[in-house]
Amino acid sequence: MKQNKNGVWVSWNENLTYNYKSLYKITTEKELQEVITNSEKVRFFGTKQSSADIASGVDTLIDITTYNKILSFNNVEHTVTVQSGVILGDLLEAVEAKGWCIPCLPDINTITIGGALATGTHGTSGKLLCEYMTKCSIVLADGSIKVITDKDELISAVRVSLGALGVFSEITFKCEPIYTLHIKERPESDDVWLPKIEERLKKHDFLRILWLPHTDKGYVITGDKIDPKTEITENLGPKYLRHRRTASKILYKYTHIFPWITAIANKLLYRGFFSSTKEHKGSLYQATVTKSRGSTLELAEWTIGLDVFPKVFEELKTEINKWSNKSFIHIPMDVRFVYKDKSWLSYAYGKDTVTMGCVSRNAATADTYEAFKSIEKIFLKYGGKPHWGKRFAAKDAELTKIYDKWEDFKLLRKELDPTNKFLNPYLTELFNEKQTTNGIT
Incomplete structure (x- = not known):
């Protein structure tokens, strides 16, 4: 050590x-x-x-x-056990080498498994990553180890815990046989893709929409399971598409000073980088996961019931298109879909949901990025939930209204960590706890 x-x-x-x-x-x-x-x-x-x-x-x-070993595979049960510091990309490569997959993957592969679980990281057209966890050990505040399986009621609280109940140590995931996706990508007008969401979720194995604010367009990505030997005509679009992040950096450089420039930049970026159609195939990991961020960002993400999303979307679109405010949003806003589960602090507790990401390409000026405030206000209005690992302002007073199990989680947290050992200032405020010194309030 x-x-x-x-x-x-x-x-x-x-x-x-x-x-x-x-x-x-x-x-x-x-x-x-x-x-x-x-x-x-x-x-x-x-x-x-x-x-x-x-x-x-x-x-x-x-x-x-540095706590990052892949510990074992169970070939009969299709499970893999790892230490919590394993990087997601390393885990996925090891799993694919076995001919397996974890069928719901986050957007990037550079995060640790423990962090991904604690903050409720999810993929698209599936469940939270933590729903594939069948067993885990956590180190409690007194240093003891508690082993929890998917047969224990406690796992519903532990799956998404913000690191407030204990520290993930060893984690076992249930895997499935690997499969190949046929991916198609194309732009569509908002009045075309929005009404088709539920129909496409039933039709396709994978659905993701990159919404392009201030353009009235979305970039629709669908995926269908195919025989890996199926031949397709691959089309990855023009070679200049790889330079989108560089172009974004240039076009958004002064948008924190002149927010209205964003609307013009988005239209240019749509024409240059989101107007092409693409087609390719690969495993879920190969076809859909970003292998690096490429640049620093600041991110917010909110989740809302699938049934309410069209109404929330239209209200958000109307609000950000008002030139009287400064809520101009950098593209894209990532729209993904998570199916209902039973994890207490999951965004999808008890209902199918839509997640909508909001990105500021200028991380250093994120505090003045009005879009974060606008999206939070609108989503909270309809009972939306924030991504635990991303930017939001809501605290205990708001969270207790939108999470059915919020108070139950707080009681459990106090039971497992009575001296608030795992609370930092941010979490202390989030849970509306009092600061403690040496365990004494």
């Missing part, structure tokens, strides 16, 4: 910085237990790609990225 003393923790997009007294790089479960047992306050982090202030802000930190 390595220890660094008196340093500065910096988030991936450099928007968050905190001083710390001790930072540990651990490689074994025993070391993880030891640090937690001997710490008054402790938080843990992976690749720091959260936009929420969830990973730091206390004296003792654990870098989980």
Whole structure:
């Protein structure tokens, strides 16, 4: 176990910085237990790609990225067991080498498994990643290990826990046989793609829409399972499409000063980078997962019931197209779909949902990006829920209204962590807890 003393923790997009007294790089479960047992306050982090202030802000930190072994495969049950610091891309490559897949994948592959689970990371046209977790061990505040399986009622609370109940140690996932998707991509007007959502969710195995604000267009991506030997005519579009991020960086450079430039930039980006049709095939991982962010961003994401989404979408579109406000949104807004589950702090608890991402290409100026405020106001109005790993302002008063199990989770958290060892200032405010010193309020 390595220890660094008196340093500065910096988030991936450099928007968050905190001083710390001790930072540990651990490689074994025993070391993880030891640090937690001997710490008054402790938080843990992976690749720091959260936009929420969830990973730091206390004296003792654990870098989980060195706790990264793939421990075992069960060929009969199609399961894989890993340490929580494994990077998602490494896990997926190992699983695919077995001829398996985890059938619902996040947007990027550079995050740690533990962080992805704790913040409710999801894919599209499927479930949250945590729904494929069949067993886990967590280190509790007293340093003991609690093993939880999908037969235990507690797993519904643990699947999405913000790292507030304990620290994920070893995790087992249920996999399925690998499959090949035939992916088709094309632009469509809003009045075409919006009414077709439910029809397409029934028809296709994969559906994702990149909405392009201020253009009245969406970029529709569908995927259908095919025999891997099926021949298709691959069309990846013009070679210049790979330069979209560079073009975005240039066009959005001064939008924090002149927000209205965004509307013009979006129209240019649509014509240049979202007006082509594409067609290709590959595994879910190969065909749909971004292999890197490529640049630093600031992100928000909100989730709403599938039945309410058309109304919310139209209200959001009307609001951001008013030139009287400054809520001009960089493209794209990622529209994905998550099916209902039973996890307490899941966005899809009890209902099928639509998620809608909101991105600021200028991470350093995100605090003045009015779009974050507008999307939050509208989604909260209709009972929408924020992504735990992304940017939002709602706290306990709002969250207790939109999460049926919020108060139950708070009671469980106090039971498992009575001295608030796992709470940093951000989580203390989120749960409306009082600051404690040495466990005494």
